[in-house]
């Protein structure tokens with residue numbers, strides 16, 4: 698097994714969260730890399746769906762956006778965006794949504810809208826897009842983002858996509874029928890919501906990472922589960938699949 702970067706570990710650990718039977722609504726960016734590594738390794742029959750309506754897509758290179766022709770060219774079929782949302786997503790036909798974000802809080806609520814006050818933003822982010830609907834309508838949500846103090850914060854300035862709200866049974870109280878975020882995969886560790894409080898808790902630590910490093914990079918006092926395992930390191934196959942798709946993507950986008 699060769700050396701690997703924290704980002705590679707994160708992408709591969711995120712890919713492993715998916716199963717062959719999943720129907721997965723894929724977010725652009727880090728989630729898209731993870732979903733395609735899953736498809737190219739342990740989950741060849743996974744159904745990947747992007748918001749542009751592309752169903753069962755098998756991109757050879759990672760898409761720049763949901764509108765990238767690569768998605769439609771390699772899809773089983775493509776439906777209209779209203780059909781994607783109303784029939785597929787709101788119809789409960791999608792098992793898993795995979796999202797990223799700029800900021801997250803301890804109940805896995807996501808901010809992709811604005812950092813700083815809404816009217817006087819420090820950073821204006823891409824916005825919600827389909828993420829709020831994905832977060833509420835997919836059977837469960839996986840989230841992947843690097844652990845950092847600026848990303849993992851105590852109180853979000855803006856909640857774009859609801860995770861577990863104020864914690865506990867908040868989703869249920871609002872009438873939401875889906876599970877919400879069940880796993881957050883970072884470059885240092887994996888977090889899962891506590892079954893009762895729904896507060897994100899460290900369940901797995903990547904090889905070579907210390908508890909201190911994790912604590913130092915989080916904006917709230919992070920809890921650790923009673924049993925914390927070490928994340929299995931990437932296999933040669935996982936690493937070469939990830940590196941190959943990244944290299945193909947870079948070459949394709951440089952040429953475009």
Ligand SMILES: CC(=O)SCCNC(=O)CCNC(=O)[C@H](O)C(C)(C)COP(=O)(O)OP(=O)(O)OC[C@H]1O[C@@H](n2cnc3c(N)ncnc32)[C@H](O)[C@@H]1OP(=O)(O)O
Pocket residue numbers: 723724725726748763796797798799800809812820822823824825826827828847848
């Ligand atoms: C189908 C779907 O895709 S769902 C549709 C909705 N879209 C999403 O949910 C997309 C979610 N993803 C995102 O918003 C983006 O990927 C981001 C903002 C999280 C990351 O953007 P990237 O360009 O990939 O990465 P990067 O980390 O370099 O951030 C770019 C800039 O955004 C800003 N930024 C990102 N995160 C933060 C943060 N937590 N605090 C302040 N600024 C931030 C910074 O200006 C940063 O530049 P810098 O690192 O030089 O300061």
Ligand SMILES: O=C(O)/C=C/CC(=O)O
Pocket residue numbers: 725748761762763764825826827828
């Ligand atoms: O509008 C959205 O929801 C998603 C946007 C992401 C993209 O344009 O690739």
